[in-house]
Amino acid sequence: MTQENTVLNANPIVTFLQKPAASFTKADIINYIVSNEIRMVNFMYPGGDGKLKTLNFVINDFDYLDTILTCGERVDGSSLFSFIQAGSSDLYVLPRFRTAFVDPFAEIPTITMLCSYFDKDGHPLESSPEHTLHKAAVAFTEVTGMEFQAMGELEYYVISDDEENFPAQDQRGYHESAPYAKANEFRTRCMQYIAQAGGKIKYGHSEVGNFSLNGKNYEQNEIEFLPVPVEQAADQLMLAKWIIRNLGYQQGYNITFAPKITTGKAGSGLHIHMRILKDGKNQMLSNGVLSEAARKMIAGMMDLAPAITAFGNKNPTSYFRLVPHQEAPTNVCWGDRNRSVLVRVPLGWAADVDMCRAANPLEPQTNYDTSIKQTVEMRSPDGSADLYQLLAGLCVACRHGFEMEDALEVAEKTYVNVNIHAAENADRLATLAQLPDSCVASAECLNRQRQVFEEHGVFSPAMIDGIIAQLQDFDDKTLRKNIENYPEEIQKLVNQYFHCG
Structure with missing residues (x-):
């Protein structure tokens, strides 16, 4: 990401790390959390009703932060999706670091990330919305x-x-x-x-x-x-x-x-x-x-x-x-x-x-590729x-x-x-x-x-x-x-x- 794009980017994590969100790593997330005194982490993931669900974590110490970012957490899939039976309902949710943002509504400084679902064998859940x-x-x-x-x-x-x-x-x-x-x-x-x-x-x-x-x-x-x-x-x-x-x-x-x-x-x-x-x-x-x-x-x-x-x-x-x-x-x-x-x-x-020049006669002729x-x-x-x-x-x-x-x-x-x-x-x-x-x-x-x-x-x-x-x-x-x-x-x-x- 160029310096110009970093300056204009609205995501404070992007501007702090000086890198695009698609390149965020676990180390980047930890760096931002420690450097900016973030006190909570939220996981969010879509349910079967099409709405986002939320899981909150208080950051107790570095080891616990590393654990939740690495291992994710368990959730009850049968309460989230009608096609999952209660007898085999445990799922994992793992954060996608590229989705990290600072929660604009939280009074306590909070980082939120969207998550992906994984099944009991550690494979992406075939029927999950984001994996589909x-x-x-x-x-x-x-x-x-x-x-x-x-x-x-x-x-x-x-x-x-x-x-x-x-x-x-x-x-x-x-x-x-x-x-x-x-x-x-x-x-x-x-x-x-x-x-x-x-x-x-x-x-x-x-x-x-x-x-x-x-x-x-x-x-x-x-x-x-x-x-x-x-x-x-x-x-x-x-x-x-x-x-x-x-x-x-x-x-x-x-x-x-x-x-x-x-x-x-x-x-x-x-x-x-x-x-x-x-x-x-x-x-x-x-x-x-x-x-x-x-x-x-x-x-x-x-x-x-x-x-x-x-x-x-x-x-x-x-x-x-x-x-x-x-x-x-x-x-x-x-x-x-x-x-x-x-x-x-x-x-x-x-x-x-060149409509820009037609509207602004002082502008030079351009060959902007508008087909994009x-x-x-x-x-x-x-x-x-x-x-x-x-x-x-x-x-x-x-x-x-x-x-x-x-x-x-x-x-x-x-x-x-x-x-x-x-x-x-x-x-x-x-x-x-x-x-x-x-x-x-x-x-x-x-x-x-x-x-x-x-x-x-x-x-x-x-x-x-x-x-x-x-x-x-x-x-x-x-x-x-x-x-x-x-x-x-x-x-x-x-x-x-x-x-x-």
Whole structure:
């Protein structure tokens, strides 16, 4: 890491050690703890509900610190995951040193690290969330020779006491500035803490959703990340949700990532952008247009889209968001700059124009390589997603595209360049597959397509069985149809799953 990058890095451990987090060793962690009078260590790891769990350690002496960093600790797997039986439930959690950060909420100086699960034989737990994603990333590289990178758009609502001063227009909060947007300062503090924990943030802004209900102000926000290796992307999103919730609790706000808040108002998605790199160069474009490799990725997602909802849309309220005319997808298709499709190809700076110089005439001509910015965006997932399962599933789908003999044909057949829900496009709409409309339907889709996810040993059969059982337990096959015209019933459902994911 260059001196310039070290100076600008927000993680205090990086700046102290003068090395990137990916290079952290046990000796580095101990050095930082001793030199900065850290008194506690926290281990954090994802549970079966998609939330981070925490184990606290008081540092008694050097030997004990060395022991926990080297050996980790035991946890009860049956209390964390439904697929683990109580009779053989002991698991190990081992810290990943590259994830270390200073806990911004702890009164006692504390270092926190994310952990990996290991089984009784000391092997990575096959069904653990983070190891499943690791296997997916390895398989993608083995098949394609490329690195899979991802980033998330994390949408959420900040809920506070209603204010009469400077009211925002209902459902018109997109990129609004203060004082009409009330949660901007809260969002920027969240961004600061996420960056200190190692998150690579692209930007933050207020989102379209805002409204008042029962004396409370609901304001939608978004924090978007930069593309990083897919395993790092999942870690960053997990920590970001934990930080946003904790800071909200600290400042007296309620926070929700729920896909649906109330009828007639914008729900919160979790759009995932992806790109593929080879030798550090983005492979998404070729001569200024979407490359063959990118179209194969998209074809894989088109083929497996119905099953991907099993990872990215985890409770019944998810399927009240996936309805027409809500900027949320319902059909399996893709297109350029089109927000009615499942996979969108956003603007990618492909035009050969120096816009910086056009806006700033005093700047010299540059030849900046803007192709690195091109991604494709999956728009069906929401805040109920299990982040590791979701990113592993997308990684599998994109790899699958390279293994499909008819990938380019599938990409061509599913491409649309119109508003697919407009009346004049009804015939085209009828040719497209639809996304599942319930958790039960998603489980059925995953069961039909499970073989692809289990190939290369990525998703264990036990994990797939557990996901299917979890979704079937909602018993919501006809729920959306039954209550879609009953706002009070929908609100009860929203309240039940308000703190999902």
